[in-house]
Amino acid sequence: xxxxxxxxxVRGLLSCHVCGLLSRGGHGGRTLHCPRCSAPLHVRKPxxxxxxxxxxxxxxxxxxxxxxxxxxxxxxxxxxxxxxxxSGILYLWHSGSWDLALVVFIASITxxxxxxxxxxxxxxxxxxxxxxxxxxxxxxxxxxxxxxxxSMLDIYVxxxxxxxxxxxxxxTINAGPGALAFGSVVVLTMFAAMEFDxxxxxxxxxxxxxxxxxx
Amino acid sequence: MSxxxxxxxxxxxxxxxxxxxxxxxxxARCVRCGAKLYRVENxxxxxxxxxxxxxxxxxxxxxxxxxxxxQIQTTRNDTSLINAVHTLWNQGMWPxxxxxxxxxxxxxxxxxxxxxxxxxxxxxxxxxxxxxxVMRLLQIFNPWGMVEVFIIGVIVAxxxxxxxxxxxxxxxxWSLGVLTLLMTATAASFNVHDIWNRVHSAPRRGGSQ
Numbered sequence: 001x002x003x004x005x006x007x008x009x010v011r012g013l014l015s016c017h018v019c020g021l022l023s024r025g026g027h028g029g030r031t032l033h034c035p036r037c038s039a040p041l042h043v044r045k046p047x048x049x050x051x052x053x054x055x056x057x058x059x060x061x062x063x064x065x066x067x068x069x070x071x072x073x074x075x076x077x078x079x080x081x082x083x084x085x086x087s088g089i090l091y092l093w094h095s096g097s098w099d100l101a102l103v104v105f106i107a108s109i110t111x112x113x114x115x116x117x118x119x120x121x122x123x124x125x126x127x128x129x130x131x132x133x134x135x136x137x138x139x140x141x142x143x144x145x146x147x148x149x150x151s152m153l154d155i156y157v158x159x160x161x162x163x164x165x166x167x168x169x170x171x172t173i174n175a176g177p178g179a180l181a182f183g184s185v186v187v188l189t190m191f192a193a194m195e196f197d198x199x200x201x202x203x204x205x206x207x208x209x210x211x212x213x214x215x
Numbered sequence: 216m217s218x219x220x221x222x223x224x225x226x227x228x229x230x231x232x233x234x235x236x237x238x239x240x241x242x243a244r245c246v247r248c249g250a251k252l253y254r255v256e257n258x259x260x261x262x263x264x265x266x267x268x269x270x271x272x273x274x275x276x277x278x279x280x281x282x283x284x285x286q287i288q289t290t291r292n293d294t295s296l297i298n299a300v301h302t303l304w305n306q307g308m309w310p311x312x313x314x315x316x317x318x319x320x321x322x323x324x325x326x327x328x329x330x331x332x333x334x335x336x337x338x339x340x341x342x343x344x345x346x347x348x349v350m351r352l353l354q355i356f357n358p359w360g361m362v363e364v365f366i367i368g369v370i371v372a373x374x375x376x377x378x379x380x381x382x383x384x385x386x387x388x389w390s391l392g393v394l395t396l397l398m399t400a401t402a403a404s405f406n407v408h409d410i411w412n413r414v415h416s417a418p419r420r421g422g423s424q
Contacts, residue, residue: 006231008224013231015224018351019411022224022231036415037347088375097374104371107364138227138248149361152318156368157375159315162306163299164285164292164372165379171287175308183314190358202228202248 007202014041048197049123055192056119062181062188063116069178072158076171084178085109085154107153115151115189118144122196129204141198148193151186155179225250253408263404264334270397271327273390278320280386282369287380295387296320322359323398329353330405342414350411363395
């Protein structure tokens with residue numbers, strides 16, 4: 001459907017991130033605003049890589065307490081018990097719900113870890129001006145954006161359990177500090193993915209001259 | 216200016232492409248990176264509005280009724296969404312409580328309210344009040360509404376609780392299930408690209424087509 005293999009940036013056009021309208025960029029350092037919706041316009045998200053790294057580093061640091069500290073503390077007549085994310089999954093597995101154990105394992109262990117690794121890979125490749133597999137990296141970014149939210153699953157499980165099991169001396173469930181760290185990891189990786197500008201993946205593919213020769 | 220010659224830039228790779236007319240129900244993808252560029256709707260404003268209003272009603276049900284009750288011997292404890300947030304808050308976990316409240320109540324409520332506002336005004340062939348502001352808010356709130364994740368969380372919690380006592384599913388549990396379906400359907404038929412063009416190019420046309 002396209003016969004102009006040229007980007008907006010090459011043509012000096014800016015596309016609005018709110019309403020999608022293309023408008024002509026001006027000269028000078030003034031911030032331009034979209035003529036349709038008056039949102040500030042940028043060729044690329046400002047400081048995208050640095051901001052994304054900042055959120056991602058914070059997420060890496062909090063990923064450790066998120067997995068080591070208990071996300072849930074159960075106290076009952078039979079004694080007290082602390083559960084980390086992993087021990088909660090093992091509990092589900094041993095109690096016969098292997099299918100749910102798998103869902104929680106994917107949502108709470110695999111997704112956050114893959115998200116951290118994928119964003120690191122994307123950021124490093126963009127910083128090194130890599131031309132390697134842009135389409136695959138663009139797809140990777142889309143997957144990260146799509147599945148990131150599912151990590152919230154364990155937070156909701158703890159919220160429901162803590163609210164329901166408040167039966168005085170019989171049994172009480174409290175949220176643990178791990179839940180705080182885990183929730184932060186989910187939010188921080190979502191911010192890191194939002195700050196990342198996928199257009200950077202394509203920016204070092206070819207110069208416009210090379211493209212003109214080809215086409 | 217949504218003439219057939221409109222040029223658009225892919226929001227994911229910045230490639231310039233010509234917007235082409237599509238048959239209803241089809242969507243256009245970027246030739247280079249495959250990102251979805253825009254979709255042409257075969258649904259009317261009325262259709263989308265009906266879905267959104269239904270979702271709003273179910274959303275209210277999901278929040279006023281208990282999700283699950285747990286009965287151990289003679290004590291019964293019911294919890295609603297707000298209850299769960301309240302308990303977390305009282306346990307000193309206010310950031311987690313805030314996160315749960317924001318993602319399961321505030322963000323979905325804001326998204327539904329904004330959609331209803333925009334659709335009602337478009338149906339009356341008017342430009343929605345504070346149109347630009349509400350479209351930006353919609354973009355900000357959209358990624359944070361996580362009702363579909365919450366319902367799975369509730370199911371996992373249910374399984375973990377089976378050995379504690381008798382579980383009594385509440386009206387809100389079924390409502391949440393229906394809400395997930397309705398919100399998915401709403402998101403699929405609420406076309407942001409189309410609405411910008413509609414308001415921008417022909418403010419007084421609007422209406423269903």
